[in-house]
Amino acid sequence: MRAAIRQIVERHLGERRQLLGVLRDIQREFRCISADAITIVAEEMDLSRVHVEGTATFYHFLSSDHRGRTTIYLNTSATAEMAGSAAVAAAFEEAAGTSFGHTTTDQALGLYTTSCIGMCDQEPAALVDDVVFTRLTPDRARAIVAGLRAGKSPAELIGALGDGENASSVIHAEVTNNIRHPGPVFFAPWTAGAALSRALDVSSLEVIERVKRSGLRGRGGAGFPTGSKWAFCRSTEAESRYVICNVDEGEPGTFKDRVLMTERAEQVFEGMAIAGYAVEATRGLVYLRAEYAYLRPHLEQVLRSMKARTLLGRRIQGSAFSFDIRIRMGAGAYICGEESALIESAEGKRGTPRNRPPFPVVSGYRRRPTIVNNPETFGAAARIMLEGPDWFRAMGTDASTGVKLLSVAGDCERPGIYEVPWGITVREVLALSGAHDTMAVQVGGPSGTCVSAQQFDRRLSYEDLSTGGAFTIFSHDRDLLSIVHNHMTFFANETCGFCVPCRAGTTLMLKSLEKIMVGNGTVHDLKAIEHLGGIVRTASRCGLGQTAPNPLLSTLINFAEHYRSLVRADVDEVSQFNLEFASAESNIVAGRRPNLQRT
Numbered sequence: 001m002r003a004a005i006r007q008i009v010e011r012h013l014g015e016r017r018q019l020l021g022v023l024r025d026i027q028r029e030f031r032c033i034s035a036d037a038i039t040i041v042a043e044e045m046d047l048s049r050v051h052v053e054g055t056a057t058f059y060h061f062l063s064s065d066h067r068g069r070t071t072i073y074l075n076t077s078a079t080a081e082m083a084g085s086a087a088v089a090a091a092f093e094e095a096a097g098t099s100f101g102h103t104t105t106d107q108a109l110g111l112y113t114t115s116c117i118g119m120c121d122q123e124p125a126a127l128v129d130d131v132v133f134t135r136l137t138p139d140r141a142r143a144i145v146a147g148l149r150a151g152k153s154p155a156e157l158i159g160a161l162g163d164g165e166n167a168s169s170v171i172h173a174e175v176t177n178n179i180r181h182p183g184p185v186f187f188a189p190w191t192a193g194a195a196l197s198r199a200l201d202v203s204s205l206e207v208i209e210r211v212k213r214s215g216l217r218g219r220g221g222a223g224f225p226t227g228s229k230w231a232f233c234r235s236t237e238a239e240s241r242y243v244i245c246n247v248d249e250g251e252p253g254t255f256k257d258r259v260l261m262t263e264r265a266e267q268v269f270e271g272m273a274i275a276g277y278a279v280e281a282t283r284g285l286v287y288l289r290a291e292y293a294y295l296r297p298h299l300e301q302v303l304r305s306m307k308a309r310t311l312l313g314r315r316i317q318g319s320a321f322s323f324d325i326r327i328r329m330g331a332g333a334y335i336c337g338e339e340s341a342l343i344e345s346a347e348g349k350r351g352t353p354r355n356r357p358p359f360p361v362v363s364g365y366r367r368r369p370t371i372v373n374n375p376e377t378f379g380a381a382a383r384i385m386l387e388g389p390d391w392f393r394a395m396g397t398d399a400s401t402g403v404k405l406l407s408v409a410g411d412c413e414r415p416g417i418y419e420v421p422w423g424i425t426v427r428e429v430l431a432l433s434g435a436h437d438t439m440a441v442q443v444g445g446p447s448g449t450c451v452s453a454q455q456f457d458r459r460l461s462y463e464d465l466s467t468g469g470a471f472t473i474f475s476h477d478r479d480l481l482s483i484v485h486n487h488m489t490f491f492a493n494e495t496c497g498f499c500v501p502c503r504a505g506t507t508l509m510l511k512s513l514e515k516i517m518v519g520n521g522t523v524h525d526l527k528a529i530e531h532l533g534g535i536v537r538t539a540s541r542c543g544l545g546q547t548a549p550n551p552l553l554s555t556l557i558n559f560a561e562h563y564r565s566l567v568r569a570d571v572d573e574v575s576q577f578n579l580e581f582a583s584a585e586s587n588i589v590a591g592r593r594p595n596l597q598r599t
Helices: 002-011 016-030 035-045 049-056 078-082 085-096 138-149 194-200 204-214 226-235 256-263 265-279 290-308 339-346 375-387 389-393 426-433 480-494 500-517 523-539 543-547 550-558 560-564 584-590
Strands: 070-075 109-114 126-128 131-133 179-181 242-247 283-288 324-329 370-373 403-410 416-421 438-443 449-452 470-475
Touching: 002 016, 002 035, 016 035, 016 049, 016 324, 016 339, 035 049, 070 085, 078 085, 078 403, 078 470, 078 480, 085 109, 085 138, 109 138, 179 426, 194 265, 194 375, 204 226, 204 265, 204 375, 204 389, 226 265, 226 370, 242 265, 242 339, 242 375, 256 265, 256 290, 256 375, 256 403, 265 283, 265 290, 265 324, 265 370, 265 375, 283 290, 283 339, 290 324, 339 370, 370 375, 375 389, 403 426, 416 426, 426 438, 426 470, 438 480, 449 550, 480 500, 480 550, 500 523, 500 543, 523 543, 523 550, 523 560, 550 560
Parallel strands: 070 109, 179 416, 242 283, 242 370, 283 324, 403 470
Antiparallel strands: 070 126, 126 131, 403 416, 438 449, 438 470
8 A cells, every 4th residue: 555655646746735636546546545545645745644634534535434446426416306316316226235325345336425516407417436427317327337247447338428529539428518508708719829819919917907997707606806806916926826727616506617628628728828927927727626527638638739839838929928737636525616725625735715814816825826717707818808808898787797607407498508698687598498487596506596486587697696607497396495405405514614603504504494394393493594594694704604594595585485384373483302203213222112203
């Protein structure tokens, strides 16, 4: 083991910031990260054992227990449940001979769940050792297990290849892009190097000024003005600066960045180089979520190609400007979508958000000024340099300029990617996607807003309904509280655990919801949820906790009558404690026959 781990450490040049990459490789090699492995890594990398163990235990795809020589991760998002994931899970368990959360006795197969793998437009979906399987059925699940048992690799079990670059020999995936409504910013023809050439023809300050004039705001959800962020970074005195592309779109329902990195990686990378020129940075990082590991060979190939054409590397296009990009992998943690948590993770640590200020533009990666934007923002910046800020401002609204990529999923005829101008109404998107009999739309993912039919004329914009891109549709056939329960379970599981309001508050809100779902809720419980949600929103340390109550709070407002119809108005309080259920285990040990029915 020591010899193998030493080789892994050497492959990562022994860099402490590469600890997460080292741990990922150990997980892949040994199928777990044992206590002995942690000790060896600490010694080989001259790190404290506590540091290594803390990082190894933080991420979903790293485990101290053996997860099988082949590991199956089945998506558990709300759209997966709607598409029949329960039947698929049962088929996997039947065929493998074990239940989810366990590895078979011969350690051949491990069955585990994960919250969202960015395939909400083609559910049910699963990862099998980083190979993506989409549109699963029970029969397909049984066939996959049979193939693995017969000695086939996951790659040999892939079905029909997807569209576009998904069908290339490098990606070779059954994933489909589902680009339903292309637009002028991301899916219009792209001439490699043209935008970068326009940027290099003017000063770096002029590049920032053009981005400011365009009105471009960050497309990750917060909507901070991109030009201002770049200007703050540029104005901070430092010996070096960094540009980071955040490809950790872990919000259930979002998959637009997956499609951008598949079909428009070069445009995104060119936008990163333009940002590097603007802030006088020479190095960039792409933080790629673990669920998109299948895209890494493709992205590495694009980077090599751009370098060969002097679009990256030293003296780009013959200028004095040099800029290079490297890829860092995540290991499964929604919190790493928050920019300071992402930076911590990229430095080989637990993905715990930092205290702010200082903000990353002042002290980010390696405590240097750093800009963090997502692929959509960098891609838009590149197009702005090509077409001009006025061209971009002509689309959208005054406060929300340009276009927005939407990841449309759920109960509609045409799920997929829609490039639409800001200011479009919810109703117009429903019509575009072929949605009928719609009960609710989750705008912006679980952390966003769930709107009812009375609000379908609201506009997607920073002035009204802000969104990072997720647009999930639910028909009247769906159980609203089951959807909310799925979303609240996601947040309760994904909290980093650092602060009490988020760590405890999300779980308490989930328990209150469950009380209502089993018929024991009261009007008092609804008021208690509102009160607790307000505390979690205002007292949590980072954006995850501040938005975690939204699935409950937004539906409490927009579907108030539905909640009131489910709670009891005749009593002030119903206890959640059930004596028979609580004493069930001791009754079994004592040989008694309790009545285990919950009340």
